[in-house]
Amino acid sequence: MTSVCQEEITAMRRCRRGSPEAFEVFVNRYMKNAYFIALGLVGNREDAMDLSQEAFIRAYRNIKHLKPDRKFFPWFYQILKNLCISHLRKRRYRQTSSLDAENCPEPAATTDCFSPEVVAERNELKDKVWQAIGKLDNKHREVIILRHFQNMSYEQIAEALYCNKGTITSRLYYARKRLEELLGTGKGGCINDMP
């Protein structure tokens, strides 16, 4: 996913010279990754589509800031992630504001939008897993998304998150521990008995 091929290098040169058509190489190559990562981070199809496209637009506008020896995808991932986190923050603010207006003491969960309708071949267990993923912290959710839904290696994840492999394994450990808690898959958990 993250290898810098000649096609990308040539496209990047053309983009730097102000040719938006050359950017198509990056969009076609990474649009599915971008959409599914955004979906994993924000949990909603329409928002994921819009945010992934917005991330490409911002990447195009700022492509001059990307050093020629750097890979496109890890840099692009940072833009996408920041957009998604900012979107979640705004959503939380809107939910809290609307609840305040109704004098409701309980703030809404940010993960309310993790609707199981985005899950393929749904069943009760898959729905629960998806909603549990939605309840993870951002930093834990992203490693789960990149590992399980993008099938990225530890090295690729580390490259995308600008950290070392040790940090990734540690985050995965705590993310999975938290998922176990949420799903009750640990010792004596009720989900163990499910098919």
Added chain:
Amino acid sequence: MTCHNYKDLMMGYLDNELTDEQKKQFEEHLSGCPECAGELEEFRKLKAITDEVTLVEPEDRIWQDYWNSVYNRIERSVGWIVFSVAAILLTIYGGFKLIEDIIKDATVGMLLKVGLLALIAGLAILFVSVLRERLHFWQKDRYKDVRR
């Protein structure tokens, strides 16, 4: 090494990310540590459940239109920038001309002229002040080079 130190190896083992040497080291630990073996089993179950979840793929036409949508948005944003710059320039020019006409117009009272000049001077002071403050904070911002 304590069991806690093996958590990284456990994740690597689970995801098939270990070298042969690391794998051997971890398996040696597992054979003598029922606690870690149990924890690994729980993680295996969780991984199996999580791996079963796949997300609905959007229809083909969405992917076919994706680039066009991005391209149109890029093009439109360029259009907006050009439009905004032109609007600002024209507004400044029009405002300047209007003020010039008022100042030169002998029929307009002195009080209005002085008031107008004071208004412009006030706006200019505010603008310079805000600009200077922003510049000052930007230069002193220790975190400006931090990758966000």
